[in-house]
Amino acid sequence: MWQQAERYPDPRVISLDPSFDKYRVAFSAVERLATGYRWTEGPVWFGDGRYLLWSDIPNNQMLKWEEETGVVSVFRKPSNYANGNTRDRQGRLVTCEHGRRVTRTEYDGSITVLLDSFEGKPLNSPNDLVVKSDGSIWFTDPPMGISGHYEGIKAEQELPHSVYRIDGVTGEASVVTRDLKGPNGLCFSPDEKLLYIIESRGVPNRLIHVYEMDADGRGIGQGRMFYDAGVGTIDGMRADIDGNLWCGWGMGNDELDGVMVISPQGKMIGRIALPERCANLCFGGRARNRLFMASSQSIYAVHVNTQGALGG
DSSP, X not given: OOOOOSSSSOTTEEESSGGGGGGBOTTOOOEEEEEOOSOEEEEEEETTTTEEEEEETTTTEEEEEETTTOOEEEEESSOSXXXXXXXXXXXXXXXXXXXXXXXXXXXXXXXXXXESEETTEEOOOOXXXXXXXXXXXXXXXXXXXXXXXXXXXXXXXXXXXXXXXXXXXXXXXXXXEOOOSSEEEEEEOTTSSEEEEEETTOSSSOEEEEEEEOTTSSSEEEEEEEEEOTTOEEEEEEEBTTSOEEEEEESSOTTTSEEEEEOTTSOEEEEEEOSSOOOEEEEETTTTOEEEEEETTEEEEEEBSSOBOTTO
16 A cells, blocks of 8 residues: 655665765655556656656556646557657657557657568567667667567567667668667666666576667667666666666565666665556656656656756
């Protein structure tokens, strides 16, 4: 049973290392903004409208929470089983859909399909994405959404587990890597010199890999294991301006459910404990200092003493 903390500081915001202390806001509590969904994912903040969007994949819908009123409404239904969301550098919504495509929502509300196949074969089930400052879109494409009829439509997998890049000028797609099992959440470091990718089907453990960008910024070099999540199920992540990774974590373990914060040196420094597994998150609010967490059946938020890196 969810109960909001009645006293400050909220004991759910936990320092695992003294370096995390500076990121805690003493007079901020974790809040539950909305609940009653099946599997929340892909939160994205629209500061110009002061609202949050997120996906509820099994219900085939996207929801909208308004900061001013707290009202939740349906933003899009059906959503083609939307999963990850972000905004491009022109402020447009870009979405990974388990309905086997990546789309952009134009200013007038119309939808442009950016990619639904590669080399003549349909995509698997685009999962999560990030937009680089050059306008390119980087997204992961594991087959989770076509493995059954719960988070999409069951279908034959025709392409390997992949990470793709869509060029921001030409729209041409290219393979970034096919070396990961279940590529999932991804984000750039604040200076865009590093790309982090979660391998959510790694055996025996879930991993975060890090790659140095090529000189032209269009590809990646040889990667290395950045963090071993062990028994933890790690999903989506975003970077803050100091290069820390704020990662959705959990799967039925009270000691893991919530958000884990990993320093640029690969050290676990902080945790936000939630009563549900956190699938994905984003920074928002007036100063990009409010963390929104899509967690199984609910959306949570807490203010932190840092800001999200641009492009997340």
